[in-house]
């Protein structure tokens with residue numbers, strides 16, 4: 001255990017009052033043997049309205065791996081569960097705190113109830129039944145009455161990792177402006193070229209004047225990369241430079257990396273806030289309503305679909321194929337299809353399809369061409385990978401971050417369609433393939449995404465200033481929240497093909513579901529609950 005880490009106060013019984021029952025440190029055998037115990041919460045203010053008797057505090061260490069995340073869970077009556085995020089005072093109990101400087105900011109001081117109530121939490125599930133448990137909640141994001149940094153002591157850094165996404169520059173801009181204008185922070189630097197930039201590149205100074213109009217440009221002014229996550233080198237660098245707020249913008253891989261950085265920072269007992277801002281054009285990050293840049297991507301995809309449609313309808317038996325992003329999740333393809341209404345078939349990774357035979361894609365294409373004379377197919381990049389793998393080799397390759405490198409479904413599918421209709425069916429078709437992937441990723445974000453980026457960035461800044469750490473700032477049911485890293489990285493957000501949204505798409509395109517009769521029967525028949 002790091003010498004500066006205080007022992008946690010804990011009990012093997014549910015806490016019925018504010019008492020502290022047993023003390024043990026994180027690395028003690030006692031800690032390891034317990035997977036579920038109560039901890040006292042040293043931070044003042046929670047819970048103020050609910051009585052302590054209503055609540056049970058648990059800190060659940062992932063027993064599978066000692067290096068795994070420590071979960072901070074608060075349970076209340078009626079099945080209320082708060083999956084809380086770490087706070088400095090969990091491991092640095094005697095830190096001083098200060099009044100939030102926003103109190104004296106003329107723009108904000110007139111706002112009624114500007115500060116978020118310490119007890120506010122946001123439910124993950126908003127549709128409930130009369131007797132259903134209240135379920136998982138997340139801590140509400142926003143400015144707090146007290147902060148754990150004095151403005152002149154803050155030294156913040158910002159890093160962007162993973163693939164490009166519209167809105168990256170807006171988030172950078174709003175972090176810089178939020179820190180400067182709301183909290184008077186003067187020392188902010190950008191880490192260049194993703195995680196490896198911490199130890200392999202110089203930092204660049206950031207200030208409102210420098211970032212003033214970067215949101216009008218695509219990409220990230222800081223640069224980005226995959227791979228290069230060396231946690232010890234990164235944290236050594238943070239420590240050596242005296243950085244005490246780290247803002248990390250990136251997708252699922254990046255948030256995993258942020259979690260590891262946070263764990264190392266906590267192990268060393270450093271007062272360094274680690275805040276993640278989720279970025280994923282694919283919209284595949286779990287828990288959050290939607291990721292920034294997603295709406296921009298769907299909007300821009302319309303241009304490619306329109307072009308495919310114009311090409312297809314101008315010739316005899318015209319087929320337009322458009323490949324859109326989505327490695328594991330077909331959200332962009334699904335929403336772009338629903339928005340366009342010119343699409344006759346949408347193929348996504350979550351819904352396996354087949355080409356030949358009854359109910360297959362070729363049969364549907366032929367029907368559509370006979371009915372309409374042309375058609376448009378939208379295919380997500382991760383769709384049909386098993387089919388391609390069966391006909392081609394070179395599966396199993398990975399990029400620098402360990403992400404599987406996919407085979408180009410758009411080219412493959414276009415070729416298969418051409419082969420089938422021209423060689424086998426002896427039918428003349430005119431196929432045009434459009435891959436707008438990198439054109440979509442590289443544009444600046446649209447207005448609504450810019451506002452979303454602004455609120456996300458400000459929420460992250462408020463959280464870090466208030467002493468929260470090890471969190472991802474995210475929108476849950478329309479409210480800004482702080483979500484523990486493990487919650488956004490443990491699984492991916494995927495299109496659920498048994499949900500209404502996919503059904504809407506099927507009914508809008510009239511495409512086959514490609515599901516077998518047995519499968520449909522199986523999902524319709526409710527299973528017996530396990531005895």
Ligand SMILES: Nc1ncnc2c1ncn2[C@@H]1O[C@H](COP(=O)(O)OP(=O)(O)OP(=O)(O)O)[C@@H](O)[C@H]1O
Pocket residue numbers: 161162163164194195196225226227228229250251252253254255256257258260279280281282400401403
């Ligand atoms: N499990 C992990 N532990 C530590 N670092 C990781 C982990 N997974 C990924 N990273 C690091 O996070 C960074 C970004 O990861 P990745 O390239 O997978 O992009 P991403 O954040 O998932 O974004 P996207 O996939 O949307 O482009 C890389 O520098 C990578 O080394």
Ligand SMILES: O=P(O)(O)OC[C@H]1O[C@](O)(CO)[C@@H](O)[C@@H]1O
Pocket residue numbers: 162163164251280281282325326327381399441
């Ligand atoms: O070519 P790159 O930069 O590795 O990124 C491609 C991947 O990035 C994403 O756009 C996600 O950021 C995926 O949709 C795509 O597979």
Ligand SMILES: [Mg+2]
Pocket residue numbers: 162251252253
């Ligand atoms: Mg990823």
